Amino acid sequence: MKATTHKKAAVEMEEGHTTVAPPALPAKMMAAVLYGSEDLRIERIAVPGIAPDEVLLRVRIALTDGTDLKVWKRGYHARMIQPPAVFGHEVVGEIVKIGREVSPRWHAGMRVVAANSAPCLRCYHCRRGQENLCEDLLFNNGAYAEYMRIPGRIVRENMLEVANSVDDRDAALAEPLACVLRGIHEMDVRSDDAVAVIGCGPIGLTFVRMLSRRGARVIALARRAAPLEVARRLGAAAVVNVKEVADPVAAVRALTVDGRGPDGVIEAAGNPATWELALAMARRGGVVNLFSGLPAGTKVEVEPASIHYAEIRLISPFHHTPRFFREALEAIRRGEISARDFVTEEIPLQELPQAFERMKTRSGEIKLAVRP
Ligand SMILES: [Zn+2]
Numbered sequence: 001m002k003a004t005t006h007k008k009a010a011v012e013m014e015e016g017h018t019t020v021a022p023p024a025l026p027a028k029m030m031a032a033v034l035y036g037s038e039d040l041r042i043e044r045i046a047v048p049g050i051a052p053d054e055v056l057l058r059v060r061i062a063l064t065d066g067t068d069l070k071v072w073k074r075g076y077h078a079r080m081i082q083p084p085a086v087f088g089h090e091v092v093g094e095i096v097k098i099g100r101e102v103s104p105r106w107h108a109g110m111r112v113v114a115a116n117s118a119p120c121l122r123c124y125h126c127r128r129g130q131e132n133l134c135e136d137l138l139f140n141n142g143a144y145a146e147y148m149r150i151p152g153r154i155v156r157e158n159m160l161e162v163a164n165s166v167d168d169r170d171a172a173l174a175e176p177l178a179c180v181l182r183g184i185h186e187m188d189v190r191s192d193d194a195v196a197v198i199g200c201g202p203i204g205l206t207f208v209r210m211l212s213r214r215g216a217r218v219i220a221l222a223r224r225a226a227p228l229e230v231a232r233r234l235g236a237a238a239v240v241n242v243k244e245v246a247d248p249v250a251a252v253r254a255l256t257v258d259g260r261g262p263d264g265v266i267e268a269a270g271n272p273a274t275w276e277l278a279l280a281m282a283r284r285g286g287v288v289n290l291f292s293g294l295p296a297g298t299k300v301e302v303e304p305a306s307i308h309y310a311e312i313r314l315i316s317p318f319h320h321t322p323r324f325f326r327e328a329l330e331a332i333r334r335g336e337i338s339a340r341d342f343v344t345e346e347i348p349l350q351e352l353p354q355a356f357e358r359m360k361t362r363s364g365e366i367k368l369a370v371r372p
Helices: 003-015 066-074 152-158 174-187 202-213 225-233 248-253 272-281 304-308 322-333 349-360
Strands: 028-036 039-046 055-063 090-098 111-114 147-150 159-161 194-198 217-222 238-241 264-267 287-290 313-315 343-348 367-371
Touching (some): 055 111, 090 147, 152 159, 152 322, 174 202, 174 287, 174 322, 194 202, 202 225, 264 272, 272 304, 349 367
Parallel strands (some): 194 264
């Protein structure tokens, strides 16, 4: 151990930033820093300091996802990331440092998942149980690094201990799964409903898995054969390759009772054409879940008559709430979903920039596990 590291740890102890005596932390760490559009660099930067109500995690696994790929392409996220910045948000880690004001229930060495946000619990929306729409939603990023700072509000509201029986990669699915479980809850799906899922990226496939587990008859749609194979493995009762059929709406309806159309439709492909496809597909009285977020300014064509006289219920769930983050980790603990079906490869942090280049062309990766 270097003398300088010793000295730094001693200084921190004197300042009272720690309540436990952890093994001395290094001053610097490897981290992926986003500089702009498709400009991600692996750098040695300072290990984040923590405030009295914060904790520091040693990252065990961070998973890539569609949002990170989107942010990497754009180079920023209006609400979450202004470059240059660390990023990555699906994380499981081990507590290595604890601020003195943090609840005594947490201690060094605990394995935890921390959500990428936490609501204020005081604003108009929070008081009405719509914490996902919190006017002061606090976001946190920086999972693609050796260490990650967890802000106090996330420690208090959205950090959970991971049971010993749960694998790192599975635990790291908690955040996207929380969004999906909330989306399913808002749809009010009954068992044996037919539900079409448009798009078989990580989110679409998570819907396929969880809906199948809960008794729905899932019809998965995608443009490529490989993700449809995965959808079948995850429980889809039928799959439709939209490139191979003349009319996807007719193809899906033919798979439903009396050709009525699915009881529920989930749009998880992320473009205006698939939003329109979802709106055209549901049966009379069905529900359409427009799940993917499109860039501001995007327009979608809707025929009001086909919505109104068929009484199509439209929902567009965004993000997650503390309740569903907890339900997600619990579903993972019960084994309802496993990262084995989603994580195609584990890579060291150093290879992350090249991995994003590869994911841009979608060469078969669903999710990557990054181990710093
Ligand atoms: Zn709020």
